[in-house]
Amino acid sequence: MTIPVSRQHIVGGAVGAWVGVCVTLVAAFEGYSKYPYVDRVGTGHPVTWCYGATGADGQAIPPMNKAFSEGECKALLGVSLQKYDDEIKKCIHVSMTADVEAAMVSEAYNLGPGTVCRYVAPLLNKGNVKGACTVLRGFVHGDGQVLPGLVRRRLAEQNLCLKGT
Helix, strand or coil, rough: CCCCCCHHHEECCCCHHHHHHHHHHHHHHHCCEEEEEEEECCCCCCCEEEEEEHHCCCCCCCCCCCCCCHHHHHHHHHHHHHHHHHHHCCCCCCCCCEEEEEEEEHHHHHHCHHHHHHHHHHHHHHHCCHHHHHHHHHEEEECCECCCHHHHHHHHHHHHHCCCC
16 A cells, blocks of 8 residues: 655654555544444544544544545554654654554554553553553443454554564
């Protein structure tokens, strides 16, 4: 798969190695939505479009009848993921392999950077990468229930993260 690369993906003159892996992972679990919809799972019930994009990603909420192509959505996802990477790097002060970074960004995109900063970054910053990867598995609830889709996503994130150790 070719990932559209915009200037927002460029970090230090090179494309972040984690971007392609993360776009593929997140797109698979978020699913593509051509039109915006109201997400009824979890909190807030935000208007959501493309691959899980919401106003929290810093983008204007589109009209509900706006159609997005998959290419547009993957480009938007890449830009959003870079923003989440920038956010988690405010609290993760150690270098990460591309796989660990992709897993952390995926988690931040789904749960918000605060969760990664609060529960995962302290372990990474102490050099406990395996412990940080294991903590990812704990965030599997929506509306007070364990959601099978989140269980699968967290396992995939954990496996990717551990691959990077």
